[in-house]
Amino acid sequence: MKKRYAHKEHSQMDEKLSKWSLFWRFPIIWMIVGAISIILVDAFIRPLAEQVPGLLSLLLTLTLGFLAIMVYMLTMKYLARRSIPELSRKGAGVEAVMGALTGVIFIALSAIIIVSLGGYSFQWANDADTVTVLIASVEAALGAAIVEELIFRGLMFQAMNKLLGNWAALAVTSLFFGIAHLGNTGATLWSAFAITLEAGVLLGAAFMWRRNLWFAMGLHFSWNALEGLLGIPVSGHTTAGLLIVKVHGPSLLTGGDFGLEGSMVPVIISLLITIPMLYGAVRNRNLPTNFT
Template structure:
């Protein structure tokens, strides 16, 4: 009887949301650290290592949710992985390209083709860097943290907390300021959280995140403060509030406003989906 109670207590401990969130996050971060140097070598080999790292990170996530949280993982189901990823990439591309165009139209950016750039090397480097970041960050913040806090305190609290921590996590980046951290919390934390709540699908959130970083890198705009060697060189003119300054486009007021509008639409879609699900639930007798 005592052994049964002990096993039951241990099971309850591992199923507690904060516990499996931390265990899963540590596992994913360790995999990212192990592969970090391998993925920074450049070329196709680097991209292959990024894909291996992503697969292992997904595996850790799957095992954590299955054996510790004791719940299924439809959010990483292969059934709609392709279409959700493409839809996310489309929205991410339109968001970043549209924001960059608006800043350019307001006189903040001017672009020139980088004739000396090796197109294939730039493409591989941008794709690899963006892919690795999108997988790791979405699994941790939207996959583990948002769902754990949602289980404890509901979706509004989960969205607020994950957005805050996402902004804080970028304060150590080059060129970061309190404003850039706040901007990241709003435009990335809220938007990516809203994207997940709307689609209930991590492939969608990862696709959006991937396209966001990849397009910035290809345009030659710093990605969250990290300099990017893109297909274009960008010259910055005017106030940092418009251009984002050294931190890049994400520190600009333009994508903040655009992302808030998109987030509102996604959160409205998430609320509508919940109402539909509630109506379709069987009535208990």
């Protein structure tokens, strides 16, 4: 009788543990837990990095990136219970460099076109400390690229992919990425829509094509870093660059106070880059699949 009771009690405990495990494995749950954890790490370390100068600030930002990646990997391993091929160390450097080159081409081409249309003019910032500006631009771009890609293309995309499939995941993450920038300086409904297309869709397509986060992080990093170095506001955040940008003409061309990302020019260019990425993803059967 005691053995039967003990067996029944053990079975009930196993059932409770199983239900608890399934709860944590539900995509929305691990997405929220992972995102909040990364945001908390960012909220704790980023203010410290902003209060210290030079290389120490960059070191703290690198620490932020490392911890954010660790939080992501722990979330995926112990809550989502899945492997993490999107952060494989194999080929990580090559993918990051490829992404960075793509970002440089994208922003440089956008800026050149806006200049040729009379929207921007640049002059060298004579009082700029080159080393300080470089470190500040790299630091700001690196922190944003790692944290935002882990949350949007890492957690949210894959949670939505699990529930709704690839294309719905691309649409949802792109929309939320645009909404997330509505509170920035100079933001408008148009700028949020522009970010949805030129950043949300482009970075989502990059992830679907390359099937790793390193490429998306590299693209995101060089995009923001180059804007900062050129003295162009990064999604409404003004920074001291190596150049001083003077803005002329309508905001639809220049992006206004929001910066280059609010311009029609990068929206068009991003779509020209996105389409072959999505085509390559489909053709190579490299689309992310639902995880088990």
